[in-house]
Each structure stands twice: as structure tokens, then as C-alpha cells.
Amino acid sequence: MNYPLITLYVPGTRPELIEKAKRCQPDAIIIDLEDTVPINRKNEVRRDISGILSDNNSPTLIRVNNEPGFLKADLKEMVRKNVYAILLPKAEDPDQIQEIDSIMTETEHERGLEKNSVKLIPMIETALGVVRCYNLAISSPRIESVSFGSAEDGDLQGDLQCSWSIEGTELIYARSKVLLDARAAKLPYVLDGAYSDIKNDDSLLKDCQLSRRLGYNGRTLVHPQQVPIARKAYLSNSEELEYYKRMVIAFEEAEAEGSAAISLDGKLVDYAMYKKAKNFIKN
Secondary structure (H helix, E strand, O other): OOOOOEEEEEEOOOHHHHHHHHHOOOOEEEEEOOOOOOHHHHHHHHHHHHHHHHHOOOOEEEEOOOOOOOHHHHHHHHOOOOEEEEEEOOOOOHHHHHHHHHHHHHHHHHOOOOOOOOEEEEEEOOHHHHHOHHHHHOOOOOEOOOEEOOOOOOHHHHHHOOOOOOOOHHHHHHHHHHHHHHHHOOOOOOEEOOOOOOOOHHHHHHHHHHHHHHOOOEEEEOOOOHHHHHHHHHOOOHHHHHHHHHHHHHHHHHHHOOOOOEEEOOEEEOHHHHHHHHHHHHO
16 A cells, blocks of 8 residues: 555544445545544443454544543554554653554454554644644654644644644644654654635645645545545646656766766756755655
């Protein structure tokens, strides 16, 4: 499976929407056991989703609950074949991540799965989570990405007590720090969070474009109509791609002739720019 860069939430209370969500062709669906499930139905919904996963033939992500009364039970049921990753809401504590890793490892062993076969994605949704993002990102070998809580009126905005705007000013430091920490931790990709205004495609596109400029590779989505918009925004611009391909060719030709500095379209290109171009083409 390619990395799940464009992902779509399905409420755990609406399992009939899973197949419909797949038809929208996200990279993966996220079955939500947390915010879309009433507290008095969490055990029931967990059992229902566990049964569905037994017959599921495509990799799925699961957002679990991060409360003592539900977390361990969620992990024991959801760490299984065809679950690609667990999303952990409001991740703040590296020690907790290690405890979760131990539970997941134990469950993988019980189910005959390879260790670390189910990935873990901490969701950075609090001020403390932002501050500790790097330590969270390196706290377990099964961590493949982090997801930034950028949603309007979401947990992070509430914790910061800030406003929200399409320009992104209010969250720009936190959004950038999470990206920086994830890159420093050498995570292979970084996810931005949900966009809640499902009737405003133009704003979604602008927010995705900002997210991509900052360095995010994709995001979580809450409505099927958002999938093609986000995918278009996060795809490499064809003109950029062509430019970087020309850069690689020109630099390698110069390198073969004994030079490691050239000018391309009036811009200096040395090894740093060449490596950037190679990574851009690769990703």
C-alpha cells in the first residue's frame, strides 16, 4: 500500500458508509470510534466495527479513544489484519505512546501478526502535544506519521484559545512546528487535519494549498466531495515537476564534466538544490 495521504473519516456509528467512502477513492478510510460515537454506545460500536474488520479486504485506519475506560479495549480489538494504522487523539505523553506500543505488540503476537505491522499515528491536538511533538514522533518505531489538529473549532484551537481564519495566521506557528518536528524525526510523511466547512470547496482548496506550501503531504477529510479537491491540491504542480526534472538532468550532466554548480533559468544550482529536486521528483 502507498502511504495514506488523502484519508476520509467514516463514523463508527455508520458502518454502511464504509463501502460508499471507498468508492470516493481516498488512499484509506478512517473509521472513527471517538468524537462521532456517543459515550453510551462506544462499547457497542467497537464490537460492531470489530466484526466488520474481520471481513474487510482493504487496509483501514482506526481513530481510537484516548480515555482510560476505552483506550486499551479499543487497541485490543482494532489491532488486527487489514488495519493499517491506529490514530491516537490528543497525543501528549511519550511514556503513554510506549505503553500503547506494548499493548499493540502483545496483540500483534496474539493474532499472529508481525511486530509493528500496525502503524501508529499520534494526533497533535493540544498545546502540550505541539510542544512535545518531536519526542512523540520518536517514541515508538511503529510511528509512521503525525496528524496536525488544524480543524476550525477543533481541540487545538480551543486549547490555544485563538481565532481561526482561512489565512491560517492563528495556527501558523503550531502548524509549522509540528511539520518541522516530524521532519526532524524523519517520518516519511506528515498529515494535516480535517477541514470542517463541507460546503465551501474554495476555502478547502486554499487551506490545502497553504498546507502543501508548508510541507504537509496530505490530510484527513470529513466528506467525500473533499477527496478530489484535496488530491489535486497536494499533487505536484506539473510545471514545478518539469522544472525539477530539467534541473536533475542539467546538474548530472555538469557533474559528469567536473562541475557541481550551474545556472538554470537564472538560478544557481548546487548539491543542495539538486538534492531538493531529486526528493521533489521522488515524492
